[in-house]
Amino acid sequence: MKKSSLIDTPNLANFKVGVDNVIFSVDRIQNRVLVLLVIRQNAPFLGWWSLPSTLVRTGESLEAAADRILAEKIRVENLYLEQLYTFDGLGRDPRDDPNSFATRYLTVSYFALVRFDEAALIADGVSGIAWYPIEQLPNLAFDHSEILKYGYQRLRNKLEYSPVAFEVLPQEFTLNDLYQLYVTVLGESFSDYSNFRTRLLKLGFLLDTGVKVSRGAGRPATLYRFDAQAFAPYKDQPFVFV
Amino acid sequence: MKKSSLIDTPNLANFKVGVDNVIFSVDRIQNRVLVLLVIRQNAPFLGWWSLPSTLVRTGESLEAAADRILAEKIRVENLYLEQLYTFDGLGRDPRDDPNSFATRYLTVSYFALVRFDEAALIADGVSGIAWYPIEQLPNLAFDHSEILKYGYQRLRNKLEYSPVAFEVLPQEFTLNDLYQLYVTVLGESFSDYSNFRTRLLKLGFLLDTGVKVSRGAGRPATLYRFDAQAFAPYKDQPFVFV
């Protein structure tokens, strides 16, 4: 080792970097928020449920790694991953030993929302993979419970000011579908349906398709479509959807 | 190299991890938002202005690294650092070569607000260090301009729903001080002073100290103090300060 490198780099830690994906969906039949979980195939935490995650390879960007691990698990179009938070591996990963000069682990978490029916789980015969309702989570590997909790918080926040709801709903939906989704994620105590309707329709980014659907008894509902163009003015505005 | 390790770890990238601090303050005399910048003492970008940053050492947490580099630059009490975003070094840092198997660089950025007068810059005789107005930034090393922009956005957002303003104002301040701060950061087009007053006072977390201060001509202003206790109910509520 050259002397100069000792001066330049005093005890720098060496890291491996992982990505953890928090992928949400909504079961609109049973009105439950779902999270994508997989069973770990490797030590540590072999056989435990965990968020879909992987370590970043040489020449691979963080996002590329996040996309790669996800592509192995589900097939879905236009998946938009958003960075959540970076968790310090110090003392967190059992592979980390704070007292050693060994490699440390850092994980960057990503967040996405997908349509339940469009997301085809890839059952490769070996790997366990499942949508878990957020209310009935198993014990998770590493600090994945914490990460998931953080992601769930973000989901609820985003629902209030950004049009993420339309990433979960089908292209065409009824106003009740939209309302139910909000109730499911944000809980009861949500605004009155009638007022929700009026407010959203006044905003003008829900296009009336003219088509009506009948779901069992009751008056048929109008199908709407989200108009991203018309939403633009509200982009940087707080709390479009209360 | 053992065969098993080849299977377990296919081409994992090796990282060094850096932290970049985006430290804001407000010059309440000239009504300008300031950012703490330093001159780099090492290659690459030797001699360039940059955010205060460092590489994480063995056994040191990310936050600890962020605190360390900051403690070398300014002296301030109760600095609360908040994580901003993690930037992928791939192709960003000139030390990175995407085609090589060399070490990659990842940087996690942190964000804070400090009181201008309380933050004593540490002039160690060598290192350049300065508060730069956000409107007159020099060219910055690495992608620090981008990081700074991201941080500035966060600052403006936080001002709207969280009581960060009181981290910049002195313990006791007039309502006009508070109003001016909002105008400085959020720009003109901000709410009417009179309405701002009424709204904030009604919220009840500004304690009237009874003390009055006279600043030149005009009626003396009441000094207020922020009551964190009384703010608690608004903690998870959007847009307390419009």
Add this chain to the structure above:
DNA sequence: ACAAAAGTGTTTTTTATACACCCATGC
């Protein structure tokens, strides 16, 4: 006295909330 800054009050408009009621359909 008067300008300057602080602070109060009033009026108008907009938005939120609650809830009553009508409409179209399946059974």
Add this chain to the structure above:
DNA sequence: GCATGGGTGTATAAAAAACACTTTTGT
């Protein structure tokens, strides 16, 4: 025809926005 869910309207309360006006100081 009546239960069921869709959709409209109204009445009240609260909040936001605009702005006129009063109060207290320095000079």
